[in-house]
Amino acid sequence: MIEVTHLVKWYGPTLAVDDLTFSIAKGQVVGFLGPNGAGKSTTLRILTGFLPPTAGRASIDGQDVLTASESARARIGYLPESNPLYPELRVEEFLHYRGKLFGMNRKDRMARIDFVCDRCGLAPVRRRLISALSKGNRQRVGVAQALLHDPPVLILDEPTSGLDPNQIQQFRQLVAELKGKHTVLLSSHILPEVERTADHVLIIAGGRIVAQGSPAELRQSVTSGSRVLLEVKASAESVQRALAQVPDSAGVETTMQGEWCRAVVGAKGQSDIREALGRAIASNGWQVREMRPESASLEQFFVQITAEQSRKS
Numbered sequence: 001m002i003e004v005t006h007l008v009k010w011y012g013p014t015l016a017v018d019d020l021t022f023s024i025a026k027g028q029v030v031g032f033l034g035p036n037g038a039g040k041s042t043t044l045r046i047l048t049g050f051l052p053p054t055a056g057r058a059s060i061d062g063q064d065v066l067t068a069s070e071s072a073r074a075r076i077g078y079l080p081e082s083n084p085l086y087p088e089l090r091v092e093e094f095l096h097y098r099g100k101l102f103g104m105n106r107k108d109r110m111a112r113i114d115f116v117c118d119r120c121g122l123a124p125v126r127r128r129l130i131s132a133l134s135k136g137n138r139q140r141v142g143v144a145q146a147l148l149h150d151p152p153v154l155i156l157d158e159p160t161s162g163l164d165p166n167q168i169q170q171f172r173q174l175v176a177e178l179k180g181k182h183t184v185l186l187s188s189h190i191l192p193e194v195e196r197t198a199d200h201v202l203i204i205a206g207g208r209i210v211a212q213g214s215p216a217e218l219r220q221s222v223t224s225g226s227r228v229l230l231e232v233k234a235s236a237e238s239v240q241r242a243l244a245q246v247p248d249s250a251g252v253e254t255t256m257q258g259e260w261c262r263a264v265v266g267a268k269g270q271s272d273i274r275e276a277l278g279r280a281i282a283s284n285g286w287q288v289r290e291m292r293p294e295s296a297s298l299e300q301f302f303v304q305i306t307a308e309q310s311r312k313s
Contacts, residue, residue, distance in 0.1 A: 001026040001153060001183040002047065007056035009042050009207075016042045018207035020056070024200075026152070027180040031198035031215075032187040035306050039207040040187055041081065044157055047185075048080075049073045060153055074102070077146035081157040081187075083139060087131035091122055091141055094130060095148060102149040109148075116144040119174055121167070135162035143171070147178075154184045160193055172197055195298040203305060211305050218301045227294045228265045228274055232286040236261050242284055246276045260289060 002024040009017040017039045024030050034040045045051040047058055049069045058065045063072035086094055092113055099109035117126045120140045125133060130141060139162045146154055160168050175197050178184060188194050194201065195215045203211040203218075211218060232239060236254040239261045243252045250266035267273045274293065281288055 001028075001061055002185065003057075003059045004043075004047075005057045007043070007046065007058055008054045009039075009046065009051065010054045016207055017046070017053070020204070020207065020209060022202055022209060022212070024183055024185060026183055028200055029175060029179050029184040029186065029198050031194035031201040032185055032204070033191065033194065033201060033302060034204035038204045038306075040204055041157070043204070044080075044155055044185075044187060048076055048078045048155055074149075075152050077149065077151040077154045077182075079142045079146045079154075079156045079159055081161070083142040083161075085130050085138060085141060087129065090129055091126045091133070091144075092117070094141065095145060098145045098148055104149060112148050112150065116147045119147070119177075120144040121170055136164055136167050139163055140167070143174075152182060154178065154182050155187075156184065157187045158189065159186065160188065160190055168193065191299040191302055192297070201298065203302060205306050210308075211301070215298050218298060226267045226272070228267065228277060228291065229262070229294050230265070230277065230281070230291040231257075231260050231262045231289040232281060233259050233289070234261050234284065234286045238284070239263050239286075242280050243277065246273060246280050248273050248276070264294070 004020055004022050007017050007020040008015075020039070020043060032040055032044070042051065046053050047060065047065060049065050049072060052066055060072040061075045063075060065072045086097070089097065095113045095116070096109055099112065104112065113126075117123045120143050122137070122140055122144055125137055130138060133141070139159070143156070143159055146156065160171055163171060172193070175184060175186070179199075186194065186198060199214060201212060201215055201218060202209055236256050239254050240252050243249060243263060243265055246265070248268045248271040250268045252266075253264045255262050265273065265277060272293075274291065277291065281291075
């Protein structure tokens with residue numbers, strides 16, 4: 001559905017996108033991540049026809065974004081990070097205007113406006129001026145206009161910016177409903193949200209893809225290994241001393257909370273040290289209030305991989 005092949009973009013002497021190649025299948029929800037200046041926004045602007053590439057090729061549903069720009073753009077619903085709206089228009093007036101730009105007739109516009117206002121939670125405010133809306137509701141209008149013409153591809157740049165936790169939950173449910181029918185490319189700095197929403201992740205740094213895979217695959221590749229959190233009634237010194245001797249442990253961090261010691265025990269590689277920790281706790285006769293594994297997060301992987309790229313550059 002989205003094909004990018006050896007894409008390059010120079011801004012004068014600055015290389016923003018460096019030989020980028022990836023493909024996204026129909027119906028996938030893909031998180032597109034990277035630090036500031038990594039080339040994410042440039043790549044999205046090329047895909048949506050706002051910028052021409054210096055070299056390489058990109059296509060949307062088989063339509064080249066450069067040589068068949070109008071046809072490619074008709075297949076895209078785009079929410080840019082800046083979310084440009086017309087504050088002097090009412091919500092449904094703005095959506096009618098966007099529908100006309102997409103070549104939709106009045107009957108289709110009316111039906112789709114009803115649909116997107118319902119799905120994006122805009123029904124109570126659809127007749128209000130955009131200038132009178134909260135930031136969260138303005139963001140909902142941006143998502144609604146991207147969905148309006150029922151495009152096969154959605155490109156969403158920071159779609160949950162300004163949304164409260166309830167609205168983020170509703171957005172997550174909306175993406176789950178779109179999955180399969182629409183291909184979604186989602187760029188966000190809120191990594192836990194990407195982790196919950198996307199079934200595949202692309203991480204870009206220095207204009208190149210430095211990692212890709214499912215969130216679970218990327219979490220498993222964090223070199224720091226797994227960790228175990230536990231809470232026992234003992235002194236920090238005795239916990240440090242005992243747990244440091246556990247086979248395959250890789251460091252112990254402790255904090256005291258009254259009589260209870262909270263410890264985070266690292267494991268070498270992907271070793272499961274819970275049984276060994278249990279034996280150590282039992283042999284010391286400590287009371288246990290909690291013990292649970294802490295798997296690596298997508299955020300940990302992102303920090304690790306981008307730090308490695310910074311050291312190489």
